[in-house]
Amino acid sequence: xxxxxxxxxxxxxxxxxxxxxxxxxxxxxxxxxxxxxxxxxxxxxxxxxxxxxxxxxxxxxxxxxxxxxxxxxxxxxxxxxxxxxxxxxxxxxxxxxxxxxxxxxxxxxxxxxxxxxxxxxxxxxxxxxxxxxxxxx
Amino acid sequence: xxxxxxxxxxxxxxxxxxxxxxxxxxxxxxxxxxxxxxxxxxxxxxxxxxxxxxxxxxxxxxxxxxxxxxxxxxxxxxxxxxxxxxxxxxxxxxxxxxxxxxxxxxxxxxxxxxxxxxxxxxxxxxxxxxxxxxxxxxxxxxxxxxxxxxxxxxxxxxxxxxxxxxxxxxxxxxxxxxxxxxxxxx
Numbered sequence: 001x002x003x004x005x006x007x008x009x010x011x012x013x014x015x016x017x018x019x020x021x022x023x024x025x026x027x028x029x030x031x032x033x034x035x036x037x038x039x040x041x042x043x044x045x046x047x048x049x050x051x052x053x054x055x056x057x058x059x060x061x062x063x064x065x066x067x068x069x070x071x072x073x074x075x076x077x078x079x080x081x082x083x084x085x086x087x088x089x090x091x092x093x094x095x096x097x098x099x100x101x102x103x104x105x106x107x108x109x110x111x112x113x114x115x116x117x118x119x120x121x122x123x124x125x126x127x128x129x130x131x132x133x134x135x136x137x
Numbered sequence: 138x139x140x141x142x143x144x145x146x147x148x149x150x151x152x153x154x155x156x157x158x159x160x161x162x163x164x165x166x167x168x169x170x171x172x173x174x175x176x177x178x179x180x181x182x183x184x185x186x187x188x189x190x191x192x193x194x195x196x197x198x199x200x201x202x203x204x205x206x207x208x209x210x211x212x213x214x215x216x217x218x219x220x221x222x223x224x225x226x227x228x229x230x231x232x233x234x235x236x237x238x239x240x241x242x243x244x245x246x247x248x249x250x251x252x253x254x255x256x257x258x259x260x261x262x263x264x265x266x267x268x269x270x271x272x273x274x275x276x277x278x279x280x281x282x283x284x285x286x287x288x289x290x291x292x293x294x295x296x297x298x299x300x301x302x303x304x305x306x307x308x309x310x311x312x313x314x315x316x317x318x319x320x321x322x323x
Contacts, residue, residue: 002164003202006200006206008206009160009203010202011206011209012206013206014207014208014213015210016210017211019141019214019218019219020144020149020150020154021144021224022150023211024246025247025252026226026230026234026242026243026246026248027226030226032311033230035229036226036227039147040147041146041151042147044147044151045147045150046289047288047292049155050155050289050290051292053158053162053293064162064163064164064165065164066164068165070163071165073167075281075291075296075299082301083302083304083308084279085278085280085305086305087308088272088275088276089273089276089280089283089306089309090276090307090308091309091317092271092274093273093306094314095317096269096270096272097247098269098273099170099285100174100277101170105207106211107208107211108208108210108211108213108215109211110212113252113257113266116263116270117267117269117273118270120270120273121273122177122181123274124270124271124272124275124276125171125274125277126183128274128275129183129186129189129190130189132187
């Protein structure tokens with residue numbers, strides 16, 4: 001049953017990524033060129049609602065659909081790993097024009113070359129795992 | 138019902154993304170897509186090469202199911218909900234992209250120069266796809282999350298590390314588009 005719920009949420013996410021055009025390489029380019037409000041509107045409105053939602057969940061101690069406490073995990077404090085990792089991610093995001101969520105959406109939309117991007121992203125993740133202890137965090 | 142066939146405006150799309158995050162929280166999970174790349178490494182046997190991949194991938198089955206859903210969602214949206222997939226980017230963006238050699242700007246969902254199947258036979262296009270993917274995978278794990286985990290989940294939870302990561306995303310993106318694109322595509 002829970003699997004069906006996860007699948008449904010994924011489908012909703014995939015449709016949203018495609019229809020919002022957040023999965024379009026062109027929209028990412030346009031965003032970094034500051035030529036249109038579209039992507040900023042998407043992220044901004046998602047954030048305003050997201051912040052309010054999480055604050056309400058915390059304030060009223062709202063339980064999950066299954067009656068469990070909803071956990072939020074504070075991320076470990078650091079500047080270097082988030083900044084350096086973030087810059088590397090941003091370089092790739094702008095070059096491939098896709099971040100990990102939309103990449104999967106684009107498989108379903110039938111773009112074969114995105115499989116190369118995903119395979120390379122898995123390899124990039126693997127390289128991080130190998131080099132992790134040698135990198136500043 | 139016609140609105141569903143047109144591109145969704147930001148004020149529909151943004152709230153829908155927040156709704157997806159809300160649904161995942163309400164089933165006791167967190168919204169973050171790039172951790173699936175780590176799980177895929179584990180499934181491929183990367184645990185023998187680095188401790189970072191020694192984890193019980195079955196505990197991540199829920200997120201892989203979300204991935205399968207995202208693929209199905211992309212199929213449904215592209216095939217049944219989008220009669221015309223051309224992305225209406227601004228005329229300035231189209232003209233900039235044409236100068237860089239992207240003649241498909243304004244006429245397609247993704248640039249055909251990179252994402253048509255035949256582009257895989259072009260060395261430069263293939264190299265761009267591979268380097269882009271490598272940077273995304275490496276950077277996302279180094280930063281501990283991607284657009285969904287940091288820019289949406291983390292910032293919604295007012296986490297300072299996520300703000301630093303998102304600033305990094307933008308520094309990287311701006312450097313790529315404004316400084317490196319003219320060198321790569323000129």
